[in-house]
Amino acid sequence: MTLGEYEVKPGPNTILYVKNLKTWFPVRRSLTEILMRKPRRWVRAVDGVSFAVNEGDVFGLAGESGCGKTTTGRTILRLVDPTSGIIAYKPRERLIKEWTSMNYKPRVVDDYGCIDIASIPQKYLKPLRKEMQMIFQDPYGSLNPRYTVYSLLEEPLVIHGIGESRDERYDIVAKTLEAVKLTPPEEFMYRYPHMLSGGQRQRVGIARALILNPRFIVADEPVSMLDVSIRAEILELMMELKRKFNLTYIFISHDLAVSRYITNKIAIMYLGKIVELGETRRVIENPLHPYTKALIEAIPEPEPENRLKIREIPIKGEVPSAINIPSGCRFHPRCVVLDAHPELKEYCTRKEPPMVEVEREHYVACWLYARK
Ligand SMILES: Nc1ncnc2c1ncn2[C@@H]1O[C@H](COP(=O)(O)OP(=O)(O)OP(=O)(O)O)[C@@H](O)[C@H]1O
Ligand code: SF4
Ligand SMILES: [Mg+2]
Incomplete structure (x- = not known):
């Protein structure tokens, strides 16, 4: 018995939701293809994703490489434009005021004051950056090597006109470095990124996201490039900052062991779609979708002598291309349950399975459940 089909229903605590979000990238055509009038093809990176995030959530997006996690995160922040669908976000009052002073009125899409992010013209996106930020996977690649830590952190303040004087900006930079535990701040301010360890660099990356006082952060694989020994420290820091500054995170990771540790809700993505969604504890303890089951089977298990053992994934074949998505359930060519x-x-x-609720707030898109 299922409890009904999944529907995004915003409530008073919802801070962000997406409905049927699609981000497709055009595939370049060769001259011959153009001359032969072959139709344009698309990489369907995000292909109809719906979910809601409540204030204070650490909402996980998980799944294999290429399933569309980063593109989902980047689309939500309007770093990439969506092809279609709704992205709704509840802004702070002061953001609305800033837009009003610019003579811009965002489109309100529900009774809770969420606004339509997808329709904001480029020139009005800047104020939004103060509220919605991103932490990147590669702290080295995302920090300009020619800037000192001080300049890297002062730059967003200057761009957004925060801090009246250099002294005021200095204080904000120092406080932010303290918040990410790079203390004493004077010791780190005048170093260049190459003069920091990987963990310290990621702390600067986090500080850069934090310095504008955001309320919503997309963290894209924030620990996957770091040494295993310092991952827990950075995750602890992110949780501490969340409590201190009332943050909400979307936490992107291909590593379910990490997601399990930090997220309270999780969406499992496969080829641009969510196949399972629910409280992390329920999804990990009682995975329903054959793909989620396979991912959980693949989480390394400690062996007696403390070596990690990678278990085999019960999936057939490789992930198909996001250009040629299989018909029906897009997982069907690899599904061992179907056999x-x-x-x-x-x-x-033949038919795409609907997302149905199988136990309270635990949804899955698989015909095994949808037909009952
Ligand atoms: N700018 C782009 N132009 C064309 N295709 C893109 C672009 N960005 C991403 N893609 C494609 O979209 C799909 C999803 O990519 P995305 O980076 O979102 O996946 P991901 O889940 O974050 O993967 P990973 O775990 O490797 O980071 C992939 O097939 C990728 O090649
Ligand atoms: S819908 Fe069918 S092919 Fe897809 S995961 Fe379920 S059983 Fe496998
Ligand atoms: Mg990615």
């Missing part, structure tokens, strides 16, 4: 349930074949290969 055991030939009666499902007609459904699985």
Whole structure:
């Protein structure tokens, strides 16, 4: 028995939601293809994603490389333009005031004051950056090597006109460095990125996201480039900052062991779509989708002598290209469950499964559950 189909319903605590979000990238055509009038093809990086994030959530986006996690995060922040769908966000009062002073009135999309992010013209996006920020995977690549830590942190303040004087900006930079535990701040301010360890660099990356006092942060694989020994420290820091500054995170990771540790809700993505969604504890303890089950099977387990053992993933073949997405359930060419349930074949290969609620707030898109 299912409890009904998934529907994004914003409430008083919702800070962000997306509905049927799509981000497609055009594939370049060769001259021959253009001359032969071959239709344009698309990389369907995000292909109809819906979910809601409440204030204070650490909402996980998980799934294999190429499933569309980063593109989802970047689209939400309007670093990439969506192809279609709704991105709704509840801004602070002061953001609305800033837009009003610019003679811009954002489109309100529900009774809770969420606004339509997708329709904001480029020239009005700047104030939004103060509220919605991103932490990048590669702290080295995302920090300009020619800037000192001080300049890297002062730059966003200057761009957004925060801090009346250099002294005031200095204080903000020093406080932010303290918040990310780079203390004493004077010791770090005048170093260049190459003079920092990987963990320290990521702390600067976090400080750069934090310095504009945001309320919503997309953290894209923030610890995957770091040494295993310092991952826990950075995750602890992110949780501490969340409590201190009332942050909400979307936490992107291909590593379910990390997601399990930090997120309270999780969406499992496969080829641009969410296949399972729910409280992290429920999804990890009771995975329903054959793909989620396979991912959880693949989490390394400690062996007696403390070596990590990678277990085999019960999936067939490789991830298909996001240009040629399989018909029906997009996971069907790799699904071992389908082999055991030939009666499902007609459904699985032809019709996309709806996302249904199987237990409270635990949703899955698989015909195994949707047909009952
Ligand atoms: N700017 C772009 N132009 C064309 N295709 C893109 C672009 N950005 C991403 N893609 C494609 O979109 C799909 C999703 O990519 P994305 O980076 O969102 O995946 P991901 O889940 O973050 O993967 P990873 O775990 O490797 O970071 C991939 O097929 C990728 O090649
Ligand atoms: S819908 Fe069918 S093919 Fe897709 S995961 Fe479920 S059983 Fe496998
Ligand atoms: Mg990515």
